[in-house]
Amino acid sequence: MGLSPKLMAPSAFLIVLALLSVPTNAQNNSIEDDGFISVFISSKGLGFVKDLLLHKAVSSLTPIELKPIEKIVKIPLVGQVDILLSDITIQSVGVGTSYVSSGEAGVVIVASGGTANMSMNWRYSYDTWLFPISDKGAATVLVEGMAMELTLALKDQNGTLSLSLMDWGCFVKDIFVKLDGGATWFYQGLVDAFKEQIATAVEESVSKRIREGIIKLDSLLQSVPKEIPIDHVAALNVTFVKDPVSSNSSIDFEINGLFTAKNNVPAPNNYHKEHRVPISCTGPPKMIEISLDENVFNSATSVYFKAHFMSWVVNKMPDKSLLNTDGWKYIVPQLYSQYPDDVVNLNISVSSQPVLKIADDKVDTTIYSDMIIDVLDSGEIIQVACISLVINATGSIHISKNNLTGSFGLTGFTMSLKWSNIGDLEMHQVQAAMSTVIDTVILPYLNLHLEKGFPLPVLPGFTLENTEIVCKNSQVMVCSDVVHTGEYDLYKLLPLPLWVNMLSI
Numbered sequence: 001m002g003l004s005p006k007l008m009a010p011s012a013f014l015i016v017l018a019l020l021s022v023p024t025n026a027q028n029n030s031i032e033d034d035g036f037i038s039v040f041i042s043s044k045g046l047g048f049v050k051d052l053l054l055h056k057a058v059s060s061l062t063p064i065e066l067k068p069i070e071k072i073v074k075i076p077l078v079g080q081v082d083i084l085l086s087d088i089t090i091q092s093v094g095v096g097t098s099y100v101s102s103g104e105a106g107v108v109i110v111a112s113g114g115t116a117n118m119s120m121n122w123r124y125s126y127d128t129w130l131f132p133i134s135d136k137g138a139a140t141v142l143v144e145g146m147a148m149e150l151t152l153a154l155k156d157q158n159g160t161l162s163l164s165l166m167d168w169g170c171f172v173k174d175i176f177v178k179l180d181g182g183a184t185w186f187y188q189g190l191v192d193a194f195k196e197q198i199a200t201a202v203e204e205s206v207s208k209r210i211r212e213g214i215i216k217l218d219s220l221l222q223s224v225p226k227e228i229p230i231d232h233v234a235a236l237n238v239t240f241v242k243d244p245v246s247s248n249s250s251i252d253f254e255i256n257g258l259f260t261a262k263n264n265v266p267a268p269n270n271y272h273k274e275h276r277v278p279i280s281c282t283g284p285p286k287m288i289e290i291s292l293d294e295n296v297f298n299s300a301t302s303v304y305f306k307a308h309f310m311s312w313v314v315n316k317m318p319d320k321s322l323l324n325t326d327g328w329k330y331i332v333p334q335l336y337s338q339y340p341d342d343v344v345n346l347n348i349s350v351s352s353q354p355v356l357k358i359a360d361d362k363v364d365t366t367i368y369s370d371m372i373i374d375v376l377d378s379g380e381i382i383q384v385a386c387i388s389l390v391i392n393a394t395g396s397i398h399i400s401k402n403n404l405t406g407s408f409g410l411t412g413f414t415m416s417l418k419w420s421n422i423g424d425l426e427m428h429q430v431q432a433a434m435s436t437v438i439d440t441v442i443l444p445y446l447n448l449h450l451e452k453g454f455p456l457p458v459l460p461g462f463t464l465e466n467t468e469i470v471c472k473n474s475q476v477m478v479c480s481d482v483v484h485t486g487e488y489d490l491y492k493l494l495p496l497p498l499w500v501n502m503l504s505i
Helices: 013-020 045-059 184-222 294-306 333-338 425-452 498-502
Strands: 036-041 064-066 068-077 079-094 096-102 104-129 132-157 160-171 174-180 227-229 232-239 251-255 259-261 290-292 311-314 342-349 356-361 362-377 380-400 403-420 462-472 477-485
Touching: 013 362, 064 184, 068 184, 079 184, 104 184, 132 184, 160 184, 174 184, 232 294, 290 294, 294 356, 333 342, 333 380, 342 425, 356 462, 362 403, 362 425, 380 425, 380 462, 380 477, 403 425, 477 498
Parallel strands: none
Antiparallel strands: 036 251, 036 290, 064 079, 068 079, 079 104, 096 104, 104 132, 132 160, 132 174, 227 232, 232 259, 290 477, 311 342, 342 362, 356 362, 362 380, 380 403, 462 477
């Protein structure tokens, strides 16, 4: 294997992105099989990850121990000399220039101008007509002009990323040896005899590390979970749906992105990716862009609705008067007359899946729900009436660390009496009470859960920063820079010698 005649722009970031993004299932590129979340990494993002990996990984490469080298050399005026180099160790590596990019041939990583400092012990012996002569000592070696290129293939394989090494090469331009001791003639003899072998040993050692590292990294990518747990009800499907799409300065990953159910609750399976007019952020270029189709959010409401998670009994609220029949005395007089001074519970349940519509800078939804008024009379729960509510709400989407969160406010509602065991209700009298219930119970309860949000596909140990959110055309676009928080040791996930070999040498 060797350097290709034409270097293509490279991208080590792709590999980290396989982890920084999330995984999906797809066998073709039809619209129906497109992901509902896409992660776009810009050239700014690629540079960030490359620099970070270089800084963190280079110190973890060394030391590297090389095999001993022995050779019989013919030295003028001396004769046949047996020379052994042992304890050959690469002590440190200096970073030269490197760049990463991608294209149709794969992910190409090129580095040049690297240096390495080595130490070794030497020993030589030869026979004279009187007696044998031997000597030993130490030496330091400076390796300069190291260059490396490798080409990687990154593809979707049953919802995870598969990484393979297509081509590779590592080359040493020159070495400089400094002997500690030894005869004058020995220096030039050692350099002439071993320069090529030392260079070859370094090249082979680095190439071996590259091959081993790629195999380990591919295994790691295959083990990336295909879903992110949200809670005991739902998880986010993060399988890759197709091969990454790359250009000379960016990479685009598509993942399924739909919520799935846990505990054997049927998951939504009727979502199809529709063509959307692309949207973009308006601020300065960011490292990463995450686009979410509105079906991501609707799959979440479907899972939680089918899991009967959208119902609750209200027995505490700011306006405590509504939790006693005394508070209904002038709203529903017959309720108080039949059940004087009894405890009231409000049994609220959403009657159909809420559907979210993402419009310009907002999210609209209509919530259909039923509220049953329960009376606790002599230890018995008595259902006295059911009021149907149609709640129109408008919300906004926010970022909290790496979570996408939101909140909704009331824009209007209508109501009707569904049934009653205490006679007709004057609905215009009930309206103010229902407005209080919606404003102080239903929407705050909804927003409490929305504040938790759900995680965006960002690798642990990294946090979004300077984030811009755009809502438009049934999509949410999150544009952000990324900072390394150091709270999670990314480098324990990755074979460090691989990264150093790829980017440092």
